[in-house]
Amino acid sequence: MIRVLIADDEAMIRSALAALLRLEDDIEVVAECADGAQAVIMAGKLQPDICLLDLEMPELDGVQVADRLRSTGSATRCVVVTRHARPGVLRRALASGVLGFLPKSRSANEVAEVIRRVAAGARYIDPEIAADALSEERSPLTERELDVLRAGRRGESTVQIARALNLAAGTVRNYISAILAKLNVATRQQAVLLAEERGWI
Amino acid sequence: MIRVLIADDEAMIRSALAALLRLEDDIEVVAECADGAQAVIMAGKLQPDICLLDLEMPELDGVQVADRLRSTGSATRCVVVTRHARPGVLRRALASGVLGFLPKSRSANEVAEVIRRVAAGARYIDPEIAADALSEERSPLTERELDVLRAGRRGESTVQIARALNLAAGTVRNYISAILAKLNVATRQQAVLLAEERGWI
DNA sequence: TTCAGGTAATGACATTTGTCATCCCCGTAT
DNA sequence: ATACGGGGATGACAAATGTCATTACCTGAA
Structure with a gap:
C-alpha cells in the first residue's frame, strides 16, 4: 500500500x-x-x-x-x-x-x-x-533588477519603488530602463507580465 | 440520463x-x-x-x-x-x-x-x-470605461488602446483619467488589478 | 421640454516615465 | 594591477501619461 x-x-x-x-x-x-x-x-x-x-x-x-x-x-x-x-x-x-x-x-x-x-x-x-x-533561457535580469520589478509589480510609482528599496528615484528609473531593454518590452506592466509568465518573479 | x-x-x-x-x-x-x-x-x-x-x-x-x-x-x-x-x-x-x-x-x-x-x-x-x-458594491465604471480598461489590461499604450477601440488617443486618456479618479488609484495597472480582483473585468 | 449622463473629441498643462551619458564604489577574475 | 560587471547616483532630454476645461451629440427619464 x-x-x-x-x-x-x-x-x-x-x-x-x-x-x-x-x-x-x-x-x-x-x-x-x-x-x-x-x-x-x-x-x-x-x-x-x-x-x-x-x-x-x-x-x-x-x-x-x-x-x-x-x-x-x-x-x-x-x-x-x-x-x-x-x-x-x-x-x-x-x-x-x-x-x-x-x-x-x-x-x-x-x-x-x-x-x-x-x-x-x-x-x-x-x-x-x-x-x-x-x-529555455534563465532570467537575463540581475538580482537587483528583479527586486525592482517585484517592488513594482502592482503598478507602484517610481518613487514608491525607490522608497521601498531605499534607492534614489533616478536609480529605479535606470533599472527599469535596463529591464525594459533586456526584456524588449515597452512598459513596466508588460515586463511584470512577462516575468511572471516565465516564473522569474 | x-x-x-x-x-x-x-x-x-x-x-x-x-x-x-x-x-x-x-x-x-x-x-x-x-x-x-x-x-x-x-x-x-x-x-x-x-x-x-x-x-x-x-x-x-x-x-x-x-x-x-x-x-x-x-x-x-x-x-x-x-x-x-x-x-x-x-x-x-x-x-x-x-x-x-x-x-x-x-x-x-x-x-x-x-x-x-x-x-x-x-x-x-x-x-x-x-x-x-x-x-458588495457593483462597478462604478461605465461600460465604455470598462472597455478601455480591458483593452489596456496588458500594459498597452494609450495609442494601442485607442486603435483597438477606434477612438482618439486623447479620448482614451480622458477615460483613463476618469477611471483612476473613480477607483481612487494612481496608475492604470492598479486600476486593472483592482477591477480584476473585484470581478469587474 | 428640459436635464442628466454617457460617449467622443480638442487643446493646454504638469508630471511621470523612459533613455542616455557619465560618474563613483566595490569585488573578483585575469 | 587592472579590467570588468554589478550596484548606486546625477542631470538632461524626449515621450507618454494624467488632469482639466470645454464643446458637441445622443438618449432616456422627469
Missing part, C-alpha cells in the same frame, strides 16, 4: 484527486491539506510515502514544503503538480529534492502512475517541461 | 471531474473541451443537457460561452465553476443566463448534485457567494 498525502488549496481538485486515487487499490490517501504549512505538519505526523503537492498554495508553496520535509530528514518523497509549469519552477523544484513533477495540463489518471513510479524509487519529470527547461 | 459537456482548460481537473461524474449512473459525460470556443461548437453539435463550464478559459470564458449558447437559442443549461468567485462575476454570470454557480473551493462530489438540481430545472448559486453579492 502506498500511503499518500495530498495538498492543494483548491478543494475541488484536491477532493477529486483524492477520490480518484482511492479507487486505486494499491494507494491509500492518508491526508488532505489545504495549505503548505498544514502539509508540513501532517507529513511530519503521518510520514506518508508520497506527498502530492500543489505548487500554488498559500503560506508555503509546494517546493517550499518539499524543502522543509527534506531538511527535517523525512523519508517522504515529493511529487509537485502545478498549473503553470515553467522551466524556472522545475529548476527550483529539483533543487529542493522533488522527485516527481507534473503540470496540471496532464490528465488526472496519470497521477496514480507517477505516484507509483516515484514510490518505487524512480524520478518522474514531465518530458515536455524537461525539454523546455533545457532550451 | 443527464448528458453533460465539460469545459476546463486545465486537463487535470477536467479529466478528474469527468471520471468522477462517469461513476454516477444517472450522468453521461458526452464531451470534454479545453477552451470556450470549442465548448460552443460541441454544445451546438451535441445539445447536452448541462454545460459544466470553467470560468477561466482562453478564447471565451465560461460566462461568454453561456451567453453565446443562450443567444443561439440552445436549451442547454449552464453551470459555471470558478477559482476566484467574486460577486461581480456572479452578477455577470446570472445576467448571461447561467443557472448554476459553484466556486472551486467546494468539494468535487458536490458537482454531481448541483448538476442534478440544475438539470431538474432548479437554480443553484453557492450560498456564500450569493451572500457576498448582496453586500
